[in-house]
Amino acid sequence: MNSNLKVYDEKMNKSVDILAKDYAAIRAGRANPAVLDKVTVEYYGAPTPINQMAAVSVTEARTLTIQPWDRSTLKEIEKAIQTSDIGINPQNDGSVIRLVFPPLTEERRKELSKGISKQGEDAKVVIRNIRRDAMDKFKAMKKSGELTEDDLKAIEKETQDLTDKYCKQIDEMAAAKSKEILEI
Structure with missing residues (x-):
């Protein structure tokens, strides 16, 4: 991984960790x-x-x-x-x-599931904003002569791959938590 990308990878990873903590705190009818x-x-x-x-x-x-x-x-x-x-x-x-912990009603489960989806979407927005910041920085580096056109293309692809990886991870976490809530 390009050393310029490491900072953005850490930021994206931290966003996913925060989402995981938020999901863990959701009351799912079981003692947690x-x-x-x-x-x-x-x-x-x-x-x-x-x-x-x-x-x-x-x-x-x-x-x-x-x-x-x-x-x-x-x-x-x-x-x-x-x-x-x-x-x-x-x-x-x-x-x-x-x-x-009282058992959840069907209506409350559906509400929680929608909230989980929304939190997942919000986390993906954060990831995309980190990607945008990274792209802006890399374009500025190219403009100042620190990166060549080929380097810029390569690092943009790596950044997109990183973004896709974290967005997929968020989707999987949201799906798992929704499943947990709906199957109680």
Whole structure:
């Protein structure tokens, strides 16, 4: 791979990683600790992710158990979950918090599937914007004499191949997540 392309490859890869994290946080009717990744608790004056303050485990197919290492933080964790956009009411028994995931309705599954497709399309737009930035830079390099016409054509093809690779990866991820949601 051309060394000029490495930066753009890393940017595209990072975009795909972000999409993967977003997909992991989608509540699919099954207990998944990743839904808590974006929930933070005010702990000693700093916003702290729940997974750094407690043991988070899946005890049953649709139940997530959160056991804080410091029991005095139980109420703060519960409040953070209630104010988050997870949409599940935590059950606090004094030592652990349980999140019971309700089964998804058919309508909600279809909504989630559409959202997954939209997130995939948005990620592909980001990839294409990175490609456009790369192409602009390479054309400027040709104009300044750093690249020959043949070099420009070769690097443009490599850039397009990279774009196609990441767009295909995004399509596969979106299809897999939609399938997971629709088959529950």
